[in-house]
Amino acid sequence: MKLKQILRLVKIVLLTICGLIAIVLLISFTPALWHRWVTYPRLEKQVEAFQKLRKEPISLTKLNTYRGVLHVHSFWSHDSKGTLAEIIPAAKHCGIDFIFLTDHPRGNIDTIPRGYKGYYDGVLVEPGSEKQGFDTWPLDSTIIDWKVDKDTVAKNITSKGGIIFYAHTEEPHNWANPFYQGMEIYNFHTDTKDEQLFPVILNFLVNGDKFRPWALREMFDEQTTILARWDSLNKYRKIVGFSAVDTHENQNFRAKFLKDGRLQWFGPNAKIIDTMEVKFWNKWLLQKPDTSGYVFKLMVDTYREGFNYITNYVYADALSVNSLANHLKKGHLYTAFKSLGDAKGFMYYAVNQKDSLIGMLGDSVKLADIKTLKAVSPYPGQFRLIHDGKIVNQTSKEGYNFTWSEPVQKGAYRIEIHIKLDGKIVPWLYSNPIYIY
Numbered sequence: 001m002k003l004k005q006i007l008r009l010v011k012i013v014l015l016t017i018c019g020l021i022a023i024v025l026l027i028s029f030t031p032a033l034w035h036r037w038v039t040y041p042r043l044e045k046q047v048e049a050f051q052k053l054r055k056e057p058i059s060l061t062k063l064n065t066y067r068g069v070l071h072v073h074s075f076w077s078h079d080s081k082g083t084l085a086e087i088i089p090a091a092k093h094c095g096i097d098f099i100f101l102t103d104h105p106r107g108n109i110d111t112i113p114r115g116y117k118g119y120y121d122g123v124l125v126e127p128g129s130e131k132q133g134f135d136t137w138p139l140d141s142t143i144i145d146w147k148v149d150k151d152t153v154a155k156n157i158t159s160k161g162g163i164i165f166y167a168h169t170e171e172p173h174n175w176a177n178p179f180y181q182g183m184e185i186y187n188f189h190t191d192t193k194d195e196q197l198f199p200v201i202l203n204f205l206v207n208g209d210k211f212r213p214w215a216l217r218e219m220f221d222e223q224t225t226i227l228a229r230w231d232s233l234n235k236y237r238k239i240v241g242f243s244a245v246d247t248h249e250n251q252n253f254r255a256k257f258l259k260d261g262r263l264q265w266f267g268p269n270a271k272i273i274d275t276m277e278v279k280f281w282n283k284w285l286l287q288k289p290d291t292s293g294y295v296f297k298l299m300v301d302t303y304r305e306g307f308n309y310i311t312n313y314v315y316a317d318a319l320s321v322n323s324l325a326n327h328l329k330k331g332h333l334y335t336a337f338k339s340l341g342d343a344k345g346f347m348y349y350a351v352n353q354k355d356s357l358i359g360m361l362g363d364s365v366k367l368a369d370i371k372t373l374k375a376v377s378p379y380p381g382q383f384r385l386i387h388d389g390k391i392v393n394q395t396s397k398e399g400y401n402f403t404w405s406e407p408v409q410k411g412a413y414r415i416e417i418h419i420k421l422d423g424k425i426v427p428w429l430y431s432n433p434i435y436i437y
């Protein structure tokens, strides 16, 4: 073979490889680019139009509604570096009134309070722990001994007035334990577990700056198994349902220049994943350094978007730890995907024959006293009434009000509101049940 022929062959092989790489890149990036130019702008317009439909419902209780985050991590956890400088502005931006932290303890003995406690720029922060599948807030100067068995931990904390809720309810728990008071019915981290990492990274690379709320929303799946579990438990006793954002602001990819000119890459939990010379092929990824010196940021679980993604709404007398804890245990709480619409103003309640309110979400009401169940919402939606896990009513049209027209029976009745998003009906709000006995 002549040299000329060999060169020609090499050229063809190289061009084919380049062509194949280009095709693979194009195929890989197409969904993310499609989202950027088509889907997400369309969704944004739809949500904007939806939010214009807001009508303030008349208040039916003297209690106030407080927006809160109930599972979140700060620097006190080994896997977060979040400080008040990041947490409080994010909370203010999202209209969050209180944050109950759930930091991972650093050993088998956990002292509470630690980390942050008190009011910071008007945002109430209460420290707690996440360990052994618990979200716990002892609400007191407490030393938790995590070495004793889990059920004893729950007993020790709740018998002194603290809160024990089950975290990560996709995992096994002792559901028959009589001491825990509630469970996560939605956890963002749980929801992401079935996602494939590569498409998620590509989507955040393309849409992470401009459309991060939608890139997060892309991972949403209705947690039907967890909701079914919650319903089955509520048949026997009150188990408060709440949502968890589980934000660490640390599940990110970042890069920073070292003094010697090399680039250092940080992966999730701020772990160094690589240190390298900058090459022509990765230079295009880099931007001007931010205030912390990062020249590349692929942020996934930020406080700012996390706090807005799903939010708990608690009816309470005052923005104090005592009042909030008291009403949390009562189940005076509903949860909603706030980035779709702020659910403040929602109420689910029971009325007597005189149409007076005799109980609200989380309450127990005597069958003999109740006439029917009602709900009001600041946004129009499809109401679903769920009795002991079965949908017993589903409104055909989207509305602001719901009244159950059939006879009420014993059991736990909860309300969901679903809204139309991009032609699909998606869950927007979950309320705690009213228990009829």
Ligand SMILES: [Zn+2]
Binding pocket: 071, 072, 073, 102, 130, 246
């Ligand atoms: Zn967590």
